[in-house]
Amino acid sequence: MSTIAGGIFTSHVPGIGQAIAKGLKQDPYWKPFFDGWHTVHDWLKREKPDVLVCFYNDHGLNFFLDKLPTFAIGAADGYRHEDEGWGISGYKPYPGMPELSWHIIEQVVHDEFDPTMCQKMLVDHALAIPVEMAWPDEEESWPFKLVPIAINTVQYPLPSPKRCFEFGRSVGRALESWPGDEKIVVMGTGGLSHQLEGERAGHINIEYDTFCMDNLSRDPEALLQHSSLDIAELAGSQGVEILNWIAARGAMRGSVTELSRNYHIPISNTAAATMLLENHETVLA
Amino acid sequence: MSTIAGGIFTSHVPGIGQAIAKGLKQDPYWKPFFDGWHTVHDWLKREKPDVLVCFYNDHGLNFFLDKLPTFAIGAADGYRHEDEGWGISGYKPYPGMPELSWHIIEQVVHDEFDPTMCQKMLVDHALAIPVEMAWPDEEESWPFKLVPIAINTVQYPLPSPKRCFEFGRSVGRALESWPGDEKIVVMGTGGLSHQLEGERAGHINIEYDTFCMDNLSRDPEALLQHSSLDIAELAGSQGVEILNWIAARGAMRGSVTELSRNYHIPISNTAAATMLLENHETVLA
Amino acid sequence: MNGTFDPPATGKRVIPGTYVFDGDAARRGFAINEMCFSFNEDANRRAFAEDEEAYMERFHLSEEHKKAIRERDVIGMLNAGGNIYYLAKLAGILKLGVQDIGALQTGTTVDEFKAALLAHGAKLKELQTQGETA
Amino acid sequence: MNGTFDPPATGKRVIPGTYVFDGDAARRGFAINEMCFSFNEDANRRAFAEDEEAYMERFHLSEEHKKAIRERDVIGMLNAGGNIYYLAKLAGILKLGVQDIGALQTGTTVDEFKAALLAHGAKLKELQTQGETA
Numbered sequence A, B: 001m002s003t004i005a006g007g008i009f010t011s012h013v014p015g016i017g018q019a020i021a022k023g024l025k026q027d028p029y030w031k032p033f034f035d036g037w038h039t040v041h042d043w044l045k046r047e048k049p050d051v052l053v054c055f056y057n058d059h060g061l062n063f064f065l066d067k068l069p070t071f072a073i074g075a076a077d078g079y080r081h082e083d084e085g086w087g088i089s090g091y092k093p094y095p096g097m098p099e100l101s102w103h104i105i106e107q108v109v110h111d112e113f114d115p116t117m118c119q120k121m122l123v124d125h126a127l128a129i130p131v132e133m134a135w136p137d138e139e140e141s142w143p144f145k146l147v148p149i150a151i152n153t154v155q156y157p158l159p160s161p162k163r164c165f166e167f168g169r170s171v172g173r174a175l176e177s178w179p180g181d182e183k184i185v186v187m188g189t190g191g192l193s194h195q196l197e198g199e200r201a202g203h204i205n206i207e208y209d210t211f212c213m214d215n216l217s218r219d220p221e222a223l224l225q226h227s228s229l230d231i232a233e234l235a236g237s238q239g240v241e242i243l244n245w246i247a248a249r250g251a252m253r254g255s256v257t258e259l260s261r262n263y264h265i266p267i268s269n270t271a272a273a274t275m276l277l278e279n280h281e282t283v284l285a
Numbered sequence C, D: 001m002n003g004t005f006d007p008p009a010t011g012k013r014v015i016p017g018t019y020v021f022d023g024d025a026a027r028r029g030f031a032i033n034e035m036c037f038s039f040n041e042d043a044n045r046r047a048f049a050e051d052e053e054a055y056m057e058r059f060h061l062s063e064e065h066k067k068a069i070r071e072r073d074v075i076g077m078l079n080a081g082g083n084i085y086y087l088a089k090l091a092g093i094l095k096l097g098v099q100d101i102g103a104l105q106t107g108t109t110v111d112e113f114k115a116a117l118l119a120h121g122a123k124l125k126e127l128q129t130q131g132e133t134a
C-alpha cells in the first residue's frame, strides 16, 4: 500500500533559480534561505519518495486567459519546463505517472470537483525551482515520478482556501487508495507574503505568514477562515499562492508533525519560507 | 430585473446543418424533425429573448485532450464557429456578453464549482446547429447575446448528472441575480439516445428517452438517479450528451411547464428530440 | 469489420460493444487523437490525403494505430484508443458518413444499418399510435 | 511613477495599491496580456525589441495600452488591465527586475525599495530575537 510520507512547502521565486545557476548558495544574501533546506535534504535521503505530487500555480507558461482552469491535473507521460519569457530553460525533464494521475482524476471527479485534464502540460518555475532546491544532487535524472496539479492564482475569482483544502483532501483520498506500494511526497509552492504590482508593491506581512506557518501542521483549517481576497489583502496579491500550500496540506490526511521551518526576508520581493511536515497514518486510541 | 423565460432542448446532429444548407426541411426524411420547431419559433417571436445561455459539448474544435475542462464558460466579446474537419463553416458570428459571463463565473466559483474561464473560444456544431434551427429567419445577425457553456462528454470521468444539475442550478442563481432587465433563454443540446462507435453503433433506447422527456419539466431530479456510465449504457455513448440538457434544466429554477415536445427516429444515427419548456417565477401559495 | 471488442482493463465496468474513453484509452490513443484533431485544418487534411504514411509518422502513431488506419478498421482504431469525436474528422477525409462507419463496425451493409435505424422509428410510431408515449 | 490607482468599478472590494485581476480587468487587458504571453518565444521578444509599435499593432493593443508601454508606465499598464504575471515577461525584455518594477510603481528609487524589503527582514530578526516567532 502507498504511503504519504510528508509534505514540502516552499516559496518558488524565479530569482532562486538564477542564484543556483550562479553558485550563490553560500552568498550572504542567499545563505539564510538555502540553509533552510538541509533538513529537507536529509529527510528526502532517508525517505526516498518514489512519487512527487506538486501543487503549484502556472505563471503563463502552459495556461493563458483563453482557457484558464481553476484546477488542472497533469496526466502526461512526462513534463518539461520551457522558456517562460526570460530565456531560462534546460531543467531536466520530469517523468510522469499517468496511471496515478488518472486515479486522482477519477477520485476528484467522483468527489464533485471539476478539473481540467491535461495530457500535455509544460511546468513552470513554480514547480522547477522547488524541485531543484529539494533534490540538488541529482545529475542525470529525477528519482521520482511526477503528478503536477496547477491551481489558479492568476484570474479572479480564485477558488476559496476552503475549496482548495477540500480539493487537496480529495487528492489525498486518491493517494491513500492507490494500490501501488509507492512512497509519496506532496509539495505546495509559492508565497509567503509578497506583492509585485501596484503602489503596494513590496508588501510583506510577518504576522500573517507566522499565523500560517504556526497552523499549517496542527490546525490547517485555521487558514480557511479567510477568503482569497482576504489573503490578497493580508499577504499581498502574490501571497495568494499559499492556496497551493493549503491544497497540499489537505492531501496529508494522517497525523502531521512539523519537522522543520525556515522563514527569511527578503528573497527578491518575497518573505520566503520552507517547511517540512511529516505525515503518519492516524493511530486510533 | 432579468427573467429566465424558458429553455430549448434539442439534438445537435451535424447532418441537420447539411439538410438546412440543402433546403431539405420539407423532405420526407427531415420534415418530421423540423416540424417540431414551429412552436419554438412562435414562442421565440413572442418572447424575443435578449440573451442565450447555451449548454453544449465541444467535439474537438476548441478543446483537445491537452487541456480538457469539465466545465468551461465562455467570457469573450464574441464567438465564431470554424471548420471542425469537414470543411463546413460560415455560420454568422455570435455576439458575446462578457459582463454576464463574468457574473456567472463569480457565482459558480462562489458555489464551489471549478470552471475553466475562456476569454477566447470557438463554438462547434453543437451550438451552431441548434441556433440555426431556433432562429431560421435571421439574415444579418443574431438577435441575442451569447454565453456558451461547454460540458465534458468526451473524456471519462465525466461529471455526474447530479453535478451537472447542480452546476446548472448555480448558473441559474447567477441569472436570477443579474441586475440587467434582459430576458434570457437557456438551451441544452445533444442526445437523445445514440451511439456512433463500437459493435453497438446504432443503439437507440426509446424507453429511456421517453423517461427523460417525461420528467424533464416536472421532475428533473429523476434523471439524476443514473451515473454518467449508466447513461452511456442506457442511451448509448453519445447519449450522455443529455448532461447538457440536465444542466440547462437546472438553470430553470422557477415553475416549469412543457410547451412542446417532438421526438423522431432516426435523424442520422440519432433519436432526435426538441422540447420547449417555459419558466415562471414560483408563486408562493 | 475487423478486430473484436477488447475491453481495456479488468475491474472496470464493461458496456458490451461500447468503448468507454477513460484515462487508459486516452493514453493509448493520444497520438491518433492528436492527429485527428489536426484535421480541423484543411491543409492538414490534404497533407494526410497526399501521403498517409508520412503524416502518421509526423504524429508518432504506433504500429497498432497505423495498421488500423491502413485497413480502415474502425474497431481497431477504437481498441488503440481512438475517440470517436476525433475519429469523425478522419472519417470525413475518407468520405465515410456515420452510417458507413456504423455498418463497418457492426458487420452489416450500410442499407442494413440504415434499416435498423428506421426500424426503431417504426417501433416509435407504433408506440405513439398505442398512446404509450407522447 | 506615472498614473494613479484607479479602481475599475464601484461596489467592489478595494485593496489599496492593489490591482485585483478580475473579469473587468481581464477584459480591458486581454490584448496586452496576450502580447506578453507571446513573449514566451524568443523570436517574438526580438520582434518586439526591433519594432515595438509594429508588434503592439499586431496584437491590437488599445491606445491606452500603447501609451503605457511607450512610457514604461507600469501603473498605467495595470490600469489598462495588464496582469503582472504576464507583464513580467515584458519586464524581462526591458531588462527590468522585480525590484526595478517595484521602485517604478512606488515612486521610490531601487535602493529605497530594496531597503524597505531589508527593513522587513530586520524587523523579523528582531521578533525572532524576542522569541515572538520561530
Ligand SMILES: [Fe+3]
Pocket: A012, A013, A059, A126, A190, A191, A238, A241
Ligand atoms: Fe509565483
Ligand SMILES: [Fe+3]
Pocket: B012, B059, B126, B190, B191, B238, B241
Ligand atoms: Fe454530439
